[in-house]
Structures are given as C-alpha cells and as structure tokens.
Amino acid sequence: TKPVATTNRSIVDRMLHGNKTMVIFYGSQTGTAEDFAQRLSKQAKRYGIAAMVADPEETEMEELQRLIAIENHLAVFAVATYGEGDPTDNFQEFYEWLKDANDLTGLHYAVFALGNKTYEHYNAVGKYVDKRLIEIGGVCVAELGMGDDDGNIEDDFIAWSTIFWNSVCQAYQLVRNTDESTMRQYKLVTGNSSSGTIFTGEVGRLKSYEKQKPPFDLRNPFLAPVLENRELFKPDCLRSCLHLELDLAKSRLRYEAGDHVAIFPSNDSTLVNRIGELLEVDLDEVISLVNVDEDAQKKNPFPCPCSYRTALTYYLDITSIPNTQVLKDIAQYATDDSERALLTLMGSYSEEGKIKYKEWALDSCRSIVAILEDLPSLKPPLDYLCELLPRLQARYYSISSSPKIHETSVHITAVVVQYLTPTQRIVKGVATNQFRHMYLKEHDPKSISSDNNNNDATSPSYFLPVYIRKSTFRLPYKFQTPIIMIGPGTGLAPFRGFIQERHFQKTQGKPVGETILYYGCRKRNEDFLYEEELKYFENEKTLELHVAFSREQDHKVYVTHLLRADGEKIWKLIKNDNAHLYVCGDAKHMSRDVHTIIVDIAQQFGNLTAEEAAAFVKDLVVKGRYSQDVWS
Ligand SMILES: Cc1cc2nc3c(=O)[nH]c(=O)nc-3n(C[C@H](O)[C@H](O)[C@H](O)COP(=O)(O)OP(=O)(O)OC[C@H]3O[C@@H](n4cnc5c(N)ncnc54)[C@H](O)[C@@H]3O)c2cc1C
Ligand SMILES: Cc1cc2nc3c(=O)[nH]c(=O)nc-3n(C[C@H](O)[C@H](O)[C@H](O)COP(=O)(O)O)c2cc1C
Incomplete structure (x- = not known):
C-alpha cells in the first residue's frame, strides 16, 4: 500500500508516496547549490525519473539508510564549501552525522561540489562527502563534479550534469525522452487572500516584522x-x-x-516598476505560487500569498545575470524569431551558445530587466518569471x-x-x-x-x-599576544572592532600585546577610512599603524609592499612572540598575495626551505594563528 502524503520530515515517505527514486540534497548559503538541485530535479523528468529536492536541515538524514531499500534509488548532493572548508549552515548537521555514520552500504549517490579556487580549502565539503560515502559503502554513480565560482560555475555545472546524466543512463539503462523546459514546477493561484494573510516582505513568519519575537536568526531576522x-x-x-x-x-x-x-x-523600486511596465502587469495583484508536486518539501518558492510587487522587491533577485536555464525557459515567450533564436542558442549548452551567453549576457552584465528591455518581443508571464528567478540573498x-x-x-x-x-x-x-x-x-x-x-x-x-x-575570526584568548592585521579597503572593518576591543582592555589596565595594522587605500584625502579614529588609537599607543597609499606616488604601493619591507620584524613577532596574523578583504588577489609573502618571509628570515616555510605557515593556520575573513 502507498503511504499517505506526509507533512513530517520523512523524506523517504514523501518519495514513496510520489513514486520518486531520486533525491537531491543541497548545502547552500547563497542559493547556487539549491538552484542546481532544483535544475537537476527538473532535468530528471527528461529521463522518466521522478525526483525531489530536499533541504538536509529539514530532513532526518538517518533516513538515507531507508532510501537504500527503494529500487533504483539515487541520492545526489550539491554542496558548497565556506569558511575554512566548512559546510553551509543547512548542511552542518548532516556533515557531523556523516562523520560518525558507519554503514550506508549500497547507497547510490553522486556529488557536485560548489566552491571557489581562490580559497585554500577548495571544495573541501563536496570532496569530503564523496570520500566518506565511499568509505561507508556508498556506490558512486557519477564522478565528483567540481564547480569553481572564481571561474564559471554555471559552465562547470552544465558540463558535469551532462556527464552525470550519461552515467545515470548507463547505470539505470535509461534513455532521454522529453524536454523538461515547458513543465512548470509551481502553479499560479490568484484571489481569495484577505489582507491579514498576505506577506509583505517577511522572510519567515507572517507579520513577523510587525510583532517581533526572539530568537532572531536567518529565518526570523x-x-x-x-x-x-x-x-x-x-x-x-x-x-x-x-x-x-x-x-x-x-x-x-x-x-x-x-x-x-x-x-x-530590498530591490530598488525603479527596477521593480520597470518589470511591471515591460510586462504590462499590475504589480499589486496578489498571487501564490504553489508546488505542483504535493510531496515536495518546499510548497512555495517564496512566502505566499504576496503581491508581485512584494515578490520582486523582497524575495527575488532581479539584478544578477540570469543563468542559461532561465534564458532557455523564457525563450518560448519571445514572439520575434531572432530574439527567440538568441535565447534558445544561449540556453542550448552548445559551444556557440556558451560563447554567445558569455558575450551577450555575462560580459555585457545584462540583468533580467536589461534582457526584457533589449528583447522587446519577450513577454514571459510574470508568475513564470517569479518561478524562475533566484531568491534575493x-x-x-x-x-x-x-x-x-x-x-x-x-x-x-x-x-x-x-x-x-x-x-x-x-x-x-x-x-x-x-x-x-x-x-x-x-x-x-x-x-x-x-x-x-x-x-x-x-x-x-x-x-x-x-x-x-558567528564566525571563527577571533582575537587571541590572551590580550598579551601580539596581533598583525592586514586589511586594505573595507578589509579594515573587523579590525576596527579588534582595535576597539584591545583599547578597551588597555583602559581596564590589562597588559595588551602589540596591535599592528597594515591598511591600504588610494589617497589620504580620498578614501582613508576612519582616519581620525586610527590616529587616536595610534596616539594612545594602542595601535601601530602602517598605511599604503596606492596612488600618491608614481608607482603603486600596496599593503603587500609594506609587509615585504617589514619582513624581519613580522617574522620575529610570529616566531618569538607567538603573534596571530589576520587577513581581511579581497579573496581573489590580496589574501593570496599575503599568503605568498608570509611564506617568503618565513623562508627568508627563518632560514627555511620553501617546503618548510609552506608547512610552517600551514601549521599557523591549523593552530588558529593565521585567520582570514575574505570575500570575492
Ligand atoms: C563574509 C563576508 C563579509 C563581507 N564584509 C563586507 C564588509 O565589511 N564591507 C563591504 O563593503 N562588503 C562586505 N562584503 C560584501 C557584501 O556582502 C556585498 O557583497 C557587497 O556589499 C555588495 O552587495 P550589494 O547588494 O550592494 O551588491 P550586489 O547587488 O550584490 O552587486 C554586487 C555584484 O555586482 C557585480 N559587480 C560589482 N562590480 C562590478 C563591475 N565593475 N563590473 C561587473 N560586475 C560588477 C559582482 O558580481 C558583485 O558580486 C562581505 C561579504 C562576505 C561574504
Ligand atoms: C565567505 C565565503 C567563504 C567561502 N569559502 C570557501 C572555501 O573555503 N572553499 C571553497 O571552495 N569555496 C568557498 N567559497 C565559495 C562558495 O562555496 C561558492 O561561491 C559557492 O558557489 C556558494 O554556493 P551557495 O550559493 O549555494 O552558497 C566561499 C564563499 C564565501 C562568500
């Protein structure tokens, strides 16, 4: 007998109820992995597979053991890495559980890892999940996918999904049948909403901004x-x-x-109104988008019912460049042949399509508003667009x-x-x-x-x-420990907090170690952040301040130049005085360059070989004496 539809957390009951064999779990902080999971679920229909997407946080992961009993089952993990190789918040519990799990013999699985090569622990979580599942008896159906957000993660995902579906077809002896693009995941429901039940921008509970109730967190800001x-x-x-x-x-x-x-x-109302104008829709109409799959964990793509205006203002990302899947899905709504052909090409995953997408969409920074403006015959139904656009993060x-x-x-x-x-x-x-x-x-x-x-x-x-x-970017436990902070531009932000704290301890009569800041900006008279405050702390002898003004002389001077010049002193502080190093700001270039310089300093002033110096710096990281708070 078929179990009844269930609203509890049992993913397997939901799967059994909907005759589903594939489940895609996502570990996502800013929505990319969740979007990829949704796309895989949609693509599954092409192969006659009924799939569902699951948030590990909403799932009892012990259920994976029950999943194995489902014939032709497949568990896919699309998981991002954060911090020092850490899982996302919603993947944390599962990650811990997986460390201790000892038997998932026969679990068919595949992993797509999302990360960024500029970080030291590139795709650490995806790699770990893949390795761990094998160790405890999992059967890998497709090779580990590696998405690099520093390059083009969309391309990486598309390339991997082709490999993935080929492997799935082979393993389960399937063939591709239909095209999924016309299938809607959510149905539009209008009318019948009394004003007291309509969301007006709340992230979680209805009226949560009018009646604020702690605890406040991601779901209840x-x-x-x-x-x-x-x-x-x-x-x-x-x-x-x-x-x-x-x-x-x-x-x-x-x-x-x-x-x-x-x-x-929240999005700029000019852009929101522009979408209403371009699609000739009354933005104050109240709608609900309801999942057509009654077994799905996620009933609505965003809090519903709400007006189109609310959805476009608070819930949907209308400024990023839409991915190729979105372009493919909306192509059918362009009445002009050449406009439809352009969108279809960009959504085709062909080499030519990729080049066109890069040039016309990515390099030209075309948001959905720009696309609707530049392709005037394109008039997708707004409710469909609301289904396709990613959530505003x-x-x-x-x-x-x-x-x-x-x-x-x-x-x-x-x-x-x-x-x-x-x-x-x-x-x-x-x-x-x-x-x-x-x-x-x-x-x-x-x-x-x-x-x-x-x-x-x-x-x-x-x-x-x-x-x-909460972060792991923390001052040393002992106030006496010297700290060296490297934070050009807005990388100064957390160090302002650190300096305030050290100064406070000093005023309390505590012995506080050297507090050294390497800060960088273009010109003293333009963008020197918190100049007076920093000078004050310098005068109070709380802070040793080094500033690199990049554009005040013929040649560029950056914090990295100052670090090199102070190599010997920095080495002594690290080696003899147990100093902690902190880097904040640009992940792409600055933090990497600083890392290279610290290794060079260790080599030069510590008389170490290149390998020894690299190992020394790695050890600093492991011991929590070299911390980074970086973003790209
Ligand atoms: C852990 C962490 C800490 C952070 N701390 C700080 C901080 O202290 N201070 C701070 O200012 N920011 C910080 N950021 C960045 C911050 O979160 C936002 O990303 C930033 O403020 C931009 O947000 P926005 O909504 O204004 O821009 P968005 O609407 O998100 O637009 C930014 C995006 O526009 C694109 N873009 C930007 N410039 C260009 C260009 N010239 N050409 C083409 N595309 C471009 C890029 O894709 C960029 O990601 C931090 C990020 C993280 C992850
Ligand atoms: C603050 C921050 C820290 C990150 N740390 C790492 C990391 O340690 N290793 C890595 O491979 N990628 C790292 N990334 C990149 C993300 O994993 C990548 O952008 C991914 O696509 C995000 O997926 P999501 O949108 O589903 O959260 C980091 C990104 C940010 C913003």
Missing part, C-alpha cells in the same frame, strides 16, 4: 533601527563608503568582534565594532557598489545602494528625484532586517 549612517570617504572622493550603526538593543542578539551581520536587502558584512564599546549596536563599513555596463547602464548594488538611498534621504534629500526605494509599513526605510552570523 530582527528589524534593526538604523541609528547612524554617514559617509566615510572624503568630499574629494567620487566613490562612497558608508558607516552604519544598527541598534540591536531590543533584539537580545549578542555578537563578538569578528562576527558577521547579515542584512536582507542576504548580504554579509564584517562587523566593524566591538561589543565591549558598543554593547547593543553593530557597525558596518560598506563600500557602495555602482558600475557602468558595456550596454551603458548604471548598475547599483542592491544592499549598498539601499544604504546609500537611506543616507541621501537623510543628508541630501534634494539629490534623489523620486523616492526610489521601498518604504512600506513592514520595512520602513530606517530599519533593516538583520541577524548575526
């Missing part, structure tokens, strides 16, 4: 009042970097210097304050993202331009022609939905 929002760059600077102070007094949230604050941003910021000084507020140091695309469009970063808009509204209201940003009852412009994400 705290609506933090913005206490202060000021410009940090000097008037001569054409760019903008803002200092925000968020009030956590009523939240019971606690933080430590080095933690991150996550902010749920929270943005993380390294907290730039210490709770010892600012117990109930967190500070953010955010550089405003704005750039001109090859199609001559000005693109504004979602979160930082929301901060900028708030700033202008307060300090220069005339400069904003219309009220571009959102200001409804649930998200007043002076509140931001936030939660605190």
Whole structure:
C-alpha cells in the first residue's frame, strides 16, 4: 500500500508516496547549490525519473539508510564549501552525522561540489562527502563534479550534469525522452487572500516584522533601527563608503568582534516598476505560487500569498545575470524569431551558445530587466518569471565594532557598489545602494528625484532586517599576544572592532600585546577610512599603524609592499612572540598575495626551505594563528 502524503520530515515517505527514486540534497548559503538541485530535479523528468529536492536541515538524514531499500534509488548532493572548508549552515548537521555514520552500504549517490579556487580549502565539503560515502559503502554513480565560482560555475555545472546524466543512463539503462523546459514546477493561484494573510516582505513568519519575537536568526531576522549612517570617504572622493550603526538593543542578539551581520536587502523600486511596465502587469495583484508536486518539501518558492510587487522587491533577485536555464525557459515567450533564436542558442549548452551567453549576457552584465528591455518581443508571464528567478540573498558584512564599546549596536563599513555596463547602464548594488538611498534621504534629500526605494509599513526605510552570523575570526584568548592585521579597503572593518576591543582592555589596565595594522587605500584625502579614529588609537599607543597609499606616488604601493619591507620584524613577532596574523578583504588577489609573502618571509628570515616555510605557515593556520575573513 502507498503511504499517505506526509507533512513530517520523512523524506523517504514523501518519495514513496510520489513514486520518486531520486533525491537531491543541497548545502547552500547563497542559493547556487539549491538552484542546481532544483535544475537537476527538473532535468530528471527528461529521463522518466521522478525526483525531489530536499533541504538536509529539514530532513532526518538517518533516513538515507531507508532510501537504500527503494529500487533504483539515487541520492545526489550539491554542496558548497565556506569558511575554512566548512559546510553551509543547512548542511552542518548532516556533515557531523556523516562523520560518525558507519554503514550506508549500497547507497547510490553522486556529488557536485560548489566552491571557489581562490580559497585554500577548495571544495573541501563536496570532496569530503564523496570520500566518506565511499568509505561507508556508498556506490558512486557519477564522478565528483567540481564547480569553481572564481571561474564559471554555471559552465562547470552544465558540463558535469551532462556527464552525470550519461552515467545515470548507463547505470539505470535509461534513455532521454522529453524536454523538461515547458513543465512548470509551481502553479499560479490568484484571489481569495484577505489582507491579514498576505506577506509583505517577511522572510519567515507572517507579520513577523510587525510583532517581533526572539530568537532572531536567518529565518526570523530582527528589524534593526538604523541609528547612524554617514559617509566615510572624503568630499574629494567620487566613490562612497558608508558607516552604519544598527541598534540591536531590543533584539537580545549578542555578537563578538569578528562576527558577521547579515542584512536582507530590498530591490530598488525603479527596477521593480520597470518589470511591471515591460510586462504590462499590475504589480499589486496578489498571487501564490504553489508546488505542483504535493510531496515536495518546499510548497512555495517564496512566502505566499504576496503581491508581485512584494515578490520582486523582497524575495527575488532581479539584478544578477540570469543563468542559461532561465534564458532557455523564457525563450518560448519571445514572439520575434531572432530574439527567440538568441535565447534558445544561449540556453542550448552548445559551444556557440556558451560563447554567445558569455558575450551577450555575462560580459555585457545584462540583468533580467536589461534582457526584457533589449528583447522587446519577450513577454514571459510574470508568475513564470517569479518561478524562475533566484531568491534575493542576504548580504554579509564584517562587523566593524566591538561589543565591549558598543554593547547593543553593530557597525558596518560598506563600500557602495555602482558600475557602468558595456550596454551603458548604471548598475547599483542592491544592499549598498539601499544604504546609500537611506543616507541621501537623510543628508541630501534634494539629490534623489523620486523616492526610489521601498518604504512600506513592514520595512520602513530606517530599519533593516538583520541577524548575526558567528564566525571563527577571533582575537587571541590572551590580550598579551601580539596581533598583525592586514586589511586594505573595507578589509579594515573587523579590525576596527579588534582595535576597539584591545583599547578597551588597555583602559581596564590589562597588559595588551602589540596591535599592528597594515591598511591600504588610494589617497589620504580620498578614501582613508576612519582616519581620525586610527590616529587616536595610534596616539594612545594602542595601535601601530602602517598605511599604503596606492596612488600618491608614481608607482603603486600596496599593503603587500609594506609587509615585504617589514619582513624581519613580522617574522620575529610570529616566531618569538607567538603573534596571530589576520587577513581581511579581497579573496581573489590580496589574501593570496599575503599568503605568498608570509611564506617568503618565513623562508627568508627563518632560514627555511620553501617546503618548510609552506608547512610552517600551514601549521599557523591549523593552530588558529593565521585567520582570514575574505570575500570575492
Ligand atoms: C563574509 C563576508 C563579509 C563581507 N564584509 C563586507 C564588509 O565589511 N564591507 C563591504 O563593503 N562588503 C562586505 N562584503 C560584501 C557584501 O556582502 C556585498 O557583497 C557587497 O556589499 C555588495 O552587495 P550589494 O547588494 O550592494 O551588491 P550586489 O547587488 O550584490 O552587486 C554586487 C555584484 O555586482 C557585480 N559587480 C560589482 N562590480 C562590478 C563591475 N565593475 N563590473 C561587473 N560586475 C560588477 C559582482 O558580481 C558583485 O558580486 C562581505 C561579504 C562576505 C561574504
Ligand atoms: C565567505 C565565503 C567563504 C567561502 N569559502 C570557501 C572555501 O573555503 N572553499 C571553497 O571552495 N569555496 C568557498 N567559497 C565559495 C562558495 O562555496 C561558492 O561561491 C559557492 O558557489 C556558494 O554556493 P551557495 O550559493 O549555494 O552558497 C566561499 C564563499 C564565501 C562568500
């Protein structure tokens, strides 16, 4: 007999109920792995496989043992790596469970790892899951896929999914039958929603912003009042970097210097309205998108019911460049042959299609709005577009304050993202331009022609939905331990918190070790962040400050040059005084260069061979004496 549909966490019961044989688990922080999981589930239909996507956090993973009993079962893991080779929050529990699991004999599985080559522990979690499943008896159906977000992770996924489906076809003796692209995952339901049941931007519980209830976390953010929002760059600077102070007094949230604050941003209303105009849709219509698969864990792609306006403002990413699957899926709605052909080509996964996608979409930075503008015959139904677009993600910021000084507020140091695309469009970063808009509204209201940003009852412009994400970026346990901080640009952020904390300890009469900062910016009169504060700490003898001004002389000077010049001193601090090293900021170049320099310093001043120096630095990392807080 068939089990009844179940709302509990049993993934296997859900699978049995829906005659499903394949389950795709995702470990995702910012949505990429989840998107890949959804796409694999959709692609499965081509091969006559009924699949479902599962969030490990919502699943009893011991159930994998029961899964083995399902004939022709297959478990796929699309998992991202974070931090020092760590799993994502939603994969943490499963990761721990897997370490201790001892028997999954006969579990058919495949893994696609998501990571970024610029990080030391490249794809560590995916590699571990693959290795561990083999160790405990799993049967690998397709080779481990490696996605590199520093290159083109979309291409990596597409290339791997081809290999994956070929392997699956061989292993299960299947052939490809239908094309999945016309199949909808969610059905549109309209009408019948009373105003009290409509979401207006809440991430989790309905009305959670009106009636705030702790504990506050990823699923229940705290609506933090913005206490202060000021410009940090000097008037001569054409760019903008803002200092925000968020009030956590009523939240019971606690933080430590080095933690991150996550902010749920909202999209610029100009862009939201533009989509309504281009698709000729009343954005205030209230809709629900409901999963057509009654066994699916995820009933709606975002909180429903809500208006299109709410979905486009708070829930959907309308500024990133859509992936090839989205282009493929919307192609059918272009009435002009050449426009449809262009979209179909880019979604075709052919070599020519890839080149076209790179040139027309990626390199030209075309968001969905730009695509709809540039392909005027393209009119996908808005509810379908809402199904296809990825979720708008929270943005993380390294907290730039210490709770010892600012117990109930967190500070953010955010550089405003704005750039001109090859199609001559000005693109504004979602979160930082929301901060900028708030700033202008307060300090220069005339400069904003219309009220571009959102200001409804649930998200007043002076509140931001936030939660605190604990990090491992921590000051040494002993105050006497010297610290060397390397943080150019906004990489200074967590170090402002560290310095505040060390200064506080000093004022309490504690013996505090050397506190050395290598900071870099372009010019003293343009973008020297927190100059007065840093000078104050220098005068108070809390801080030893080294600043690299990259553009104040003929040749460029960066923090890396200063580090090399101070090699001997740095070596002594590390070797003799047990100093801790911290690096924050750009993951792509700076943190790698710093790593190379520290290895060179160890080699040169410690008289080590290249291998010994590399091993020495690795040991520093393992011992928690060389920490990074980097992003790309
Ligand atoms: C752990 C962590 C800590 C962080 N700490 C800080 C911090 O302390 N301060 C800080 O300012 N940021 C920090 N960031 C970055 C921050 O989270 C956001 O990514 C950043 O503020 C941009 O967000 P946004 O919504 O304004 O821009 P988005 O809308 O996300 O746009 C940014 C994206 O635009 C694209 N882009 C940007 N410039 C160009 C260009 N010239 N050409 C083409 N494409 C471009 C890139 O794809 C980029 O990812 C941190 C990130 C992480 C992961
Ligand atoms: C703060 C941060 C830390 C990261 N750490 C690692 C890492 O240690 N190793 C790695 O391979 N990738 C790392 N990445 C890259 C992510 O794994 C990669 O961008 C992935 O595509 C994210 O998937 P998601 O969107 O599903 O969360 C990191 C990314 C960020 C933003």
